[in-house]
Structures are given as structure tokens and as C-alpha cells.
Amino acid sequence: MRKKAFKAAAPYTFPVLMGYLFLGIAFGVSLVSKGYHFCWAIFMSLIIYAGSGQFLAVALLSGGASVLTSAFMTFMVNARHLFYGLSMFDKFEGMKAKKPYMIFSLTDETYSLIYRTKVPEGIDKNWFYFFIALLDHFYWIMGGAIGALAGSLIKFNPKGIDFAMTSLFIVIFVEQWESAKSNLPAILGIVATVAALMLVGTKEFILLSMIIIMLCLILLKGKLEPKLKEDTSC
Incomplete structure (x- = not known):
């Protein structure tokens, strides 16, 4: 059941893979360029998991802002996620132990995929949604790790890479x-x-x-x- 759900969910996440990979790389490069160890890119992507929020946190922390201020600003930037949950009551019904992670992993792209994608016939709904969220999260972590490692080894100008997220939004909207x-x-x-x-x-x-x-x-x-x-x- 889980294997079938995973195979069914994976193709729907490929557009997110492309966007998250490039944007994650940009984040990783940005982080290490501010003097942080590359491990922080993996940790932040794993625990915070908020694209614009993570970029903001890097800018604030490197500029001397306190951790509390950075946390508050990150919350405000991602406050729109509070509204996402209002339309997910039916989708997340029966998630049980998976529900906390589903709430945590509800990014813009994951929300869009889960809300709009029809579950294929014969596939367990809860596992299908779970694997969409898990794969999207993995892509973001992978992008951040690659970018941080590359940024610590190779010096280059990442200007323009962060437009990948804007491009992804446009594709999903269309x-x-x-x-x-x-x-x-x-x-x-x-x-x-x-x-x-x-x-x-x-x-x-x-x-x-x-x-x-x-x-x-x-x-x-x-x-x-x-x-x-x-x-x-x-």
C-alpha cells in the first residue's frame, strides 16, 4: 500500500523538485557566503522548512538581529500558512500520527499539490498526501545541502537563482x-x-x-x- 502510494505520488512532485532544488541551492550558497557552516543549511531546511523565511533569517542574523526577532519576522512572513489549514480539514481527516508532520510540511507548493491533485484510483489517500509532503521536504533539504557544500567549495555569484521560486509559482498557477x-x-x-x-x-x-x-x-x-x-x- 505504501509502495503504491509512493510511486503514485512521486511524479506529481517533479515540478516542485526542479523549483526546490534550484532555490535550495541558492539558499545554501547564501548561507555559507555569510560565514555559516554548511551543516546549518541542512538543519534549517529540516527544522524550519520555509523558503522565504530561511532567506530572511539569514539576512537578519548576519545583520546582527536577535534570534527572537528573526523568529518573529519568519513567522510573519509565513503567516499565510495559517489560512492554508482552514481548507485542509477534509484532506487531513484520518491522518492520525501523520497529521503533525502534514501540518508542519504544508508549504505553498505542497498545499497546492495536495489541494488540487486527485488521488489515483486504488491509492490510499493519506499515504498519497504524506509522500507528496515528504518528497517536497526532501527536495528542499537536498537543494540546501548541495548549495551549501558547493558554496563552501566554489566561490560564485548566485544572483538570479532565487527566481526559481517565482517561476514555480507561475507554472502552478497556470x-x-x-x-x-x-x-x-x-x-x-x-x-x-x-x-x-x-x-x-x-x-x-x-x-x-x-x-x-x-x-x-x-x-x-x-x-x-x-x-x-x-x-x-x-
Whole structure:
């Protein structure tokens, strides 16, 4: 059962592999360039597992910020993950011992895959979702380790590598747009993000945009729910 679930889940994670590998490498190179030992890249990727948060932590710590300040800023940058869990009650039902890890490993890309991917017939849902999360996490750790080792041995300019995450977001968005029965949630997301950006600027718009999106989705729940259930039915 587990072997079948693993084989079924792996192909869905390959786009994430490409994005996480290059972005993880960029993180590893950035970390060691600030004077940290390469082992910290593996440790942070294993325990923190937050792409933008890890880049921010490196910048803050190398700039003299306290661990507490770095932890708080990392939390704020990734506060959008609080909203992800609201739509995962049904998906994570019956996870039992796997649930804590599933909550921990719910990154942007993992959330997108789990939320949108239909479980193949004959495959255990819980193990399928678990292996998607586990593989994505492994890719991120692997990328960080490779980047840190390479950065400690070879000196080069990593400028531009971090665009891999932006590219990955675009690919996932386009795939969802083409496959969704209703594109209204995506349109709401774009409009809310632009509105929040205009209201509060680049530093604080993420949390505000997520609040606006959630309020809109709650108000339009009756209209959207039938189509969303059709999209995500397993």
C-alpha cells in the first residue's frame, strides 16, 4: 500500500523538485557566503522548512538581529500558512500520527499539490498526501545541502537563482487556471493582492491580502463550493 502510494505520488512532485532544488541551492550558497557552516543549511531546511523565511533569517542574523526577532519576522512572513489549514480539514481527516508532520510540511507548493491533485484510483489517500509532503521536504533539504557544500567549495555569484521560486509559482498557477472549473478564486486572489499592495505597500501586503481573500471566499462559499468540490473530488 505504501509502495503504491509512493510511486503514485512521486511524479506529481517533479515540478516542485526542479523549483526546490534550484532555490535550495541558492539558499545554501547564501548561507555559507555569510560565514555559516554548511551543516546549518541542512538543519534549517529540516527544522524550519520555509523558503522565504530561511532567506530572511539569514539576512537578519548576519545583520546582527536577535534570534527572537528573526523568529518573529519568519513567522510573519509565513503567516499565510495559517489560512492554508482552514481548507485542509477534509484532506487531513484520518491522518492520525501523520497529521503533525502534514501540518508542519504544508508549504505553498505542497498545499497546492495536495489541494488540487486527485488521488489515483486504488491509492490510499493519506499515504498519497504524506509522500507528496515528504518528497517536497526532501527536495528542499537536498537543494540546501548541495548549495551549501558547493558554496563552501566554489566561490560564485548566485544572483538570479532565487527566481526559481517565482517561476514555480507561475507554472502552478497556470496549471490550476487551466484545470479549474471556476477561476473566480484565482481572480479574487489577484485583485485582493493588488488592492492590498496599493493600500499598505510591499512590506505588509501579504497578510492583508490573505484576509481579504478569506473574507471573499467565505461570502461566496455557496456559489463556489459545488465547483470546488467537483475540482478536488478524489
